[in-house]
Amino acid sequence: MPDGFDTRETWPYECLRCLYVWEEDFVVRHLSDARGNKVDIWLSSGIPVQPPWSGACCPGCGAYRVTWFPSGYLTRHPELVAAPDPEPEPVFAPMPVPGRAPAVARTHLPGRLLVGLGVPLALFVAYELYANVVAVAHPHH
Template structure:
């Protein structure tokens, strides 16, 4: 079992429609509330229990979670080693081609069948 503390600032606001809203901040950055989607920094478990502020200080018998290890850094590949054939089109362009080409072919075939084919006589 791991235990750690995180400090949050909660702002209670009212929006333009009169609805009450809570905004959770940590280090000045807006974050999700601690009960939604947090995972243990030591083992990655998602089943968590939250305690009131200062719980860890009042229970020294609990061991604090170790600091997470930084991710390994991958050395960057020099740009001169990249061939033009290795460069791919951005995802939106590839998606447009992958979806658009079959649609254009289908519409073209339907137009041919409905407009031109009836005029052709054998």
């Protein structure tokens, strides 16, 4: 049976692309087995995640060029944290339809992810089209 304890940590981040500053809260579950092997499991909202220093993504612009500060740094330097942007007023609010579930807000994928998936897909489709045109123009006998 693993033996362990939990600690709470707050990690402040800054995006090096858009300069957005934010904090994320984590629970670190420190476990050790009967042989003394130790492992840390990082949780965010109860879900296992990568450690905060690996692969953080900016919630403002989606960039992965992110740095972090020592724990408690933003508490000592509140001038670095920008005031949250006010929510825009809706121009048109659709009327709810009885018996239908409310629409779910879509999340925006980071631009680099779309490029990373879209470019290879476009190249593959272009190659297949080219191969089919050449096969029709020059059939093998």
